[in-house]
Amino acid sequence: MNYNKSGLIILLASVFFSFAWFIYLVFFSTHMELAELEQGSVLPVNDSTAGAVDVSQIKDPWISSEVLIAHGSRVYQTYCASCHGKTGLGDGLAAAGLKPAPRNLITGEWKKGGDSISMYTTLVQGIEGSSMVSFSYLSKLDRWALVHYVRSITKDKVEDNIEKLKEFAKTAK
Numbered sequence: 226m227n228y229n230k231s232g233l234i235i236l237l238a239s240v241f242f243s244f245a246w247f248i249y250l251v252f253f254s255t256h257m258e259l260a261e262l263e264q265g266s267v268l269p270v271n272d273s274t275a276g277a278v279d280v281s282q283i284k285d286p287w288i289s290s291e292v293l294i295a296h297g298s299r300v301y302q303t304y305c306a307s308c309h310g311k312t313g314l315g316d317g318l319a320a321a322g323l324k325p326a327p328r329n330l331i332t333g334e335w336k337k338g339g340d341s342i343s344m345y346t347t348l349v350q351g352i353e354g355s356s357m358v359s360f361s362y363l364s365k366l367d368r369w370a371l372v373h374y375v376r377s378i379t380k381d382k383v384e385d386n387i388e389k390l391k392e393f394a395k396t397a398k
């Protein structure tokens with residue numbers, strides 16, 4: 226009988242590798258992930274899995290932290306990047322033609338002040354006569370996280386008065 230020998234070898238090889246891959250996926254890769262999670266490994270903050278970090282339990286969100294900055298950067302990409310740009314340069318897709326132009330958050334030069342209280346207030350009130358609207362519909366925590374994020378990327382970081390900030394945070398909407 227005549228058959229294509231190399232074809233048969235390729236077929237057998239691919240069956241073998243599919244099977245080996247299946248075994249790997251079922252018995253090795255998932256077990257590795259589970260084992261890692263069981264060890265209580267800390268999730269990295271700056272990649273896509275960071276969404277799994279629960280920030281909702283943070284008691285004093287007005288105090289900046291790596292976790293809140295990372296959370297702020299995600300909120301920023303959703304609500305702010307369209308105007309202020311992915312990296313804060315004021316060059317978002319929706320920025321063209323806006324007057325006044327969205328602030329370049331890296332260079333800053335704030336109208337309303339760059340300290341945390343002012344920036345938080347800007348997020349609550351918006352800036353009249355501009356497309357910078359109020360973001361009071363975001364949660365308090367999201368707004369604080371945004372303030373921490375913007376202050377982490379700007380070159381125009383205005384010093385906070387910590388006592389004042391603490392007082393402000395007690396009553397801030």
Ligand code: HEC
Binds near residue numbers: 306328335357
């Ligand atoms: C629709 C476009 C738009 C969106 C979306 C937007 N902004 Fe703005 N933003 C502006 C414009 C325009 C200005 C400048 C207003 C001005 O100069 O009067 C501004 C100004 C600012 C300023 C500068 C305030 C100051 O004192 O100078 C900050 C900080 C800021 N935005 C943060 C944010 C954050 C954080 C978000 C996301 C929650 C956001 N913006 C979403 C358009 C936008």
